[in-house]
Amino acid sequence: MSAETEQKLSTLVSSAAQDVSALVRGEIALAKAEVRQDVKEAATGGGLFGAAAVLGVFALIMLCFAAAYGLHATGLGLAWCWLIVAGAFLLVAGVCALIGLARFKRIKGVAATKRSTSRTLTMLRRVDG
Template sequence: MSAADEGRSLGQLVASATAEMSALVHDEIALAKAELRQDVKRGALGSGAAIGAGVLLLFSLPVLSFAAAYGIHNLGLGLAWSFLIVGGAYILLALLLLAWAGLKFKKIKKSQGAQKSIASAKESAAVLSNVKPHPRASEDGAKESPALEHVTRSSV
């Protein structure tokens, strides 16, 4: 204890500790809010940059498609066949991506972990909704816990 604390009563020390703890909690909450705000700002800037990159990539697709078609045309094929080859390549790529997405969606449907978790949470909520927090005194004066009675009756 410090020299300033020796003249204070136990109640004053507890009140002081409680006030300091409250201030500490408020400061921790303020720090968490500031850190969260900074993370959101970084996320927004990163998302903006990713969207900009996506737009530029989308704009480059027609240019690259024309370049590929004219490159194939320079190999000796007709211009129409060159464009058909490039278009077919895009269709093939889209079908491959669609098949890959279908495989990923099938894995989601087969996973029942989330459904089991939801069922378990509902069961826990049903059990806890019947539990009373304080034990009651029985007729013979002994205390009995309605929570224990409910649990033992439901598990038998």
């Protein structure tokens, strides 16, 4: 190979390396910009969910008062009305707790990963032995 051809090849390889490097830097910059935008959107969404939760709690408190006073309008004593509303909330809380407990009992952990890892280790031991 002549010196001129080697120099052209060297220049071509150097130029290609610079182009690939610029392309990678550009892709990294694009990824950073996209992540920044996603984080901004997630923060805004999280803040709005938080506001919705706070307002929901206030609304629930107001509904408790409305339910108790609505029952009181039927002629029941106010104390009994509050006990009925509290009992209803305890009933709903109990149902939620039972459903949650059932869901927790369904958790199997990483059983599939354990099986897969065990099989892989067994095969690796066979290859080594």
